Amino acid sequence: MEQVHIKVTEDNKRERVDKIISTEHEDTSRSQVQQWIKENRVKVNGESVKANYKCQDGDEIVIDIPEPVELEVVPEEMPLDIVYEDEDLLVVNKPRGMVVHPAPGHLTGTLVNGLMAHCKDLSGINGVLRPGIVHRIDKDTSGLLVVAKNDSAHKHLGAQMKAKTTTRKYETIVHGVIPHNKGTIDAPIGRDKHDRQKMTVTDTNSKDAVTHFNVLERFSRYTFVECILETGRTHQIRVHMNYIDFPVAGDPKYGPKKTLPIDGQALHAKTLGFVHPRTEENMEFTSELPDDMQKLLDELRRN
The missing domain is CATH 3.30.2350.10 (Pseudouridine synthase)
Structure with a gap:
């Protein structure tokens, strides 16, 4: 179980506790926070509170976040525009309107579902819902992204993203x-x-x-x-x-x-460039604008 601590400041005092938590812990919806409060997983200064509690400057919020429930992601056959592929990675040209990876309540029709049907060897660093995904682009943005087929490639490509040496x-x-x-x-x-x-x-x-x-x-x-x-x-x-x-x-x-x-x-x-994690070759790919654009x-x- 993960425990998250939030210190209320002058900037967010007098705001509801559920709003502060969902804002600070950005991967969590407000309805999920309210459920945690009902389950007494949220304490303010050591005491249970209701979702509408108005926080004060200096309040200490502690959240006991339960372990995530693993969801099954099902491979789906779908057309994929694969620009490049080898034993370590592939580069995909994602259409506008396609979600990159599943999320609770949205487990089908994503790029990850299609990738899992296309190849069985995707890195596991990002867990069951995001296998192989090194970086994302928004659902309603089109274009190139790189997918790692093994953990070694994933770590190498992730390090390049962090070091700001990739071209995007x-x-x-x-x-x-x-x-x-x-x-x-x-x-x-x-x-x-x-x-x-x-x-x-x-x-x-x-x-x-x-x-x-x-x-x-x-x-x-x-x-x-x-x-x-x-x-x-x-x-x-x-x-x-x-x-x-x-x-x-x-x-x-x-x-x-x-x-x-x-x-x-x-x-x-349009353009994605990086150093190949195995060969150390500089690679750069480009894709044409989608027809509607x-x-x-x-x-x-x-x-």
């Missing part, structure tokens, strides 16, 4: 006309304390996040941009572009609801 370039269409040709957004990202389904630029419980961008083409009300990730935070490009007031088109979570006609955000992981660009050019 995205192409996106954003609202507004960016006046300068290139720039760098260096702004820490953490969970939005008002909406735990969103990330935001914040100094509270955040991690460093750096995105470099180059303008590829300008239109009357939109800009076609290349974004280069130096770090890989959740929703990083979407949050950073919104932070500088040029939100990604097709992304109502971080931008305007009235947007370009595309199913999901106009964001594509390319059609949007063509239409913007005509107009």
